[in-house]
Amino acid sequence: MKFHLPYLLLSISILSSCIQFKVDVLKPDIVTKIQIGSAPFHIQAELVNNVLTNVPLTIPYQSGTSYLVDTRNSLIKAFDNQGELEYILGNPDLPPNPEISHYKYKFGTIGNITIDSGQNLYIQNRIGSKNSLDSNNDQESLFKKYSGSFDTSATSPLPSFVLKMSSKGIVSSILGATGKNTEPFRFIEYMLSPDEDEIFIYHKFAEEMRLTYFKEEKVIGEIRESNLDVYKSPDNSEYQIQLDKMYPIESGEYALVSLSYYSKGETRFKFRRIYKVNFNEPTKTILLKEIQDPNEILFSVRDNNEFYIWETEDKGESVRLQVHDKDGNHINNKRLEFNPPRGQWRETFTDAEDNIYSIRIRAGYLELYRWR
Structure with missing residues (x-):
């Protein structure tokens, strides 16, 4: 049998191209489904100008627990996979309830949060009243974005520190922009914890963006935009x-x-x-x-x-x-x-374990999905 080299090479090229550019279709599996409502054991979202606000853009998830920031009330709520409230971090404005555990801490205005492999939360705690955020019109536009829209501009001028807190509400350290107990961060875009006692913080400092790598509350690496x-x-x-x-x-x-x-x-x-x-x-x-x-x-x-x-x-x-x-x-x-209608889907994001998540608002519930 004779093989013509040009045709053989073309066939190999086409085959390798097909293999190289195949598409793996990922499906969304629901992680948790949490009711939106006015009760403290719900997500206390608000409708402003037909836009649902006080809904987090990202949700840390680990070991069956989803952590949601309630910015309006300066709380962090932990929900299980059935959407039931496990506990609250902060000072909830509600009468004592034996069915809801809560660990008291007086937050300022909560921003980004992430969690490490040791179940420690890293919480951006802004210095100042949450009313300062309410007066910022840019905040409202955050909730009108589709997944995949990215923005490096700050939505709040309030400086902040990062609290390292256990799931029982115990603060073990306070991080500033250059290490433990140092000057505050000006603006934090995201935080990512790859392992216990390690965290990356992408933030603005002296009019430039920096990616700072902290380990055991010390800066061990930093990439600066201007350099x-x-x-x-x-x-x-x-x-x-x-x-x-x-x-x-x-x-x-x-x-x-x-x-x-x-x-x-x-x-x-x-x-x-x-x-x-x-x-x-x-x-x-x-x-x-x-x-x-x-x-x-x-x-x-x-x-x-x-x-x-x-x-x-x-x-x-x-x-x-x-x-x-x-x-x-x-x-x-x-x-x-994304299952239609597309407008139900909010942010899509990843975590330190390479999982891809999406948030969906549907029929009075917030749904967290993981793509597989």
């Missing part, structure tokens, strides 16, 4: 370079940094680049990927060194997650298909 070598390269003269986000890998070895490039004259989007930055060389950028489509956004970094690019499909009805290897090669795809 990245791209701002000293010839590209900085030709383009306006804007930081999108930084995402750390769980091991703490490095982070991926997403930067958008715009033309200086017309400020039009030109391309987006994904760089690798090691924590032990926090100024050096290593180019992994260049993206031409402004709608393709860095979504997360996995512990196996793969990373996801978020791409909205079907006018927002579904999302394709482009899977890339550690060198930036596109190796696979995953699809999240």
Whole structure:
């Protein structure tokens, strides 16, 4: 039998292409379903201008417990997988109830929260009254966003500290921007705990974004926006370079940094680049990927060194997650298909264990889903 080499190579190329760009369709499995209402054992959401507010954007979940922030009342509520309230952290304005355990702590205004493998909560505690947030009109717009919308702008000027608190309400330490018991954070965009006594905090400091890696309340690594070598390269003269986000890998070895490039004259989007930055060389950028489509956004970094690019499909009805290897090669795809109506779905996010979650509001309940 004779084989014609050009056709054989073409067949191999087509086959490898099909394998490389296959799509794994993920399905949402419900984790918990919590009633929205006015009672203290519900999610006490509020309808403002036909928009449901006081609903968290992300929900830490671990060992069968979901932790929800009640910003209006400065509380954290822990619910089990059946949607039943396990306990409350804070000072609830309610009469004693033997059926509801609560651990008293006077919070200011609660922001981001995350949890480590030792069941310790890290709580952004803003200094000042929660009424200061109520007067900020930008806060309301947070609840009008679809999943996959990302914003690095602050929604509150209130400084904050990060409390490390046990599930029994015992505070073991207070983190500031440069370590234990130091100056407050100005603005925190997200927090991620890869292991017990370890936390990454992505925050603003001195007019720049920083990704700070804390271990046992000490700073052991930090990537600063202004120190990245791209701002000293010839590209900085030709383009306006804007930081999108930084995402750390769980091991703490490095982070991926997403930067958008715009033309200086017309400020039009030109391309987006994904760089690798090691924590032990926090100024050096290593180019992994260049993206031409402004709608393709860095979504997360996995512990196996793969990373996801978020791409909205079907006018927002579904999302394709482009899977890339550690060198930036596109190796696979995953699809999240949201059951209609799309407007019920809120934020989609990941945790330190590479799980992907989505929040859905439906028929008077908040539903938390995990994609598999």
